[in-house]
Amino acid sequence: MDLVVTSVVAGVLGTLAMDWLNLLCARTGMISKIDVGMIGRMAVGWARGRFRYGHPSEISPEWALTYGLGTTVASYFFVYPSMGLGVFGLRSPEGMRAPLSSLANHLFYGVGLAAGIALM
Numbered sequence: 388m389d390l391v392v393t394s395v396v397a398g399v400l401g402t403l404a405m406d407w408l409n410l411l412c413a414r415t416g417m418i419s420k421i422d423v424g425m426i427g428r429m430a431v432g433w434a435r436g437r438f439r440y441g442h443p444s445e446i447s448p449e450w451a452l453t454y455g456l457g458t459t460v461a462s463y464f465f466v467y468p469s470m471g472l473g474v475f476g477l478r479s480p481e482g483m484r485a486p487l488s489s490l491a492n493h494l495f496y497g498v499g500l501a502a503g504i505a506l507m
Contacts, residue, residue, distance in 0.1 A: 397503030404499025409492050418488035419481055429470065441471045462489045 406421070413420035428446045432438075440446055463486060467476035476485030 393503070396506070397500045400503035400506075401496040401499030404502065405492050405496035408495040408498075409488075412491060413488075417484075418491050419484055421488075421492060429466070439469050439471070443470045443472070446470070 409418065409421050412418045425443060425446060429440075432440070432446060463475045467479070467485065468474055472479045472485065476489070477483070479485035481488075
């Protein structure tokens with residue numbers, strides 16, 4: 388049971404750290420702000436059998452999951468290409484900010500996880 392409680396606390400703290408640090412860093416223009424709604428809409432598209440879009444604007448707005456993919460590798464090699472932005476998101480209008488944002492956000496999440504585990 389301790390492992391379950393530790394995991395939940397670490398996951399919540401990791402998510403809060405990722406969201407807070409993303410907001411702060413995105414305000415400086417260093418990285419892109421997380422668009423959780425778009426990730427959720429894309430996940431709903433996957434559930435309905437659509438795995439590729441020519442451009443993010445093609446992802447229709449609808450009630451959807453709000454939880455994104457769990458790893459940087461998945462975003463680099465599956466999420467970005469499925470939105471028509473290429474591997475690592477390098478065809479994004481934001482250029483290198485796209486993959487750097489993903490890496491930074493996962494680092495923020497890891498810091499929060501580590502803090503949650505340390506506190507338990």
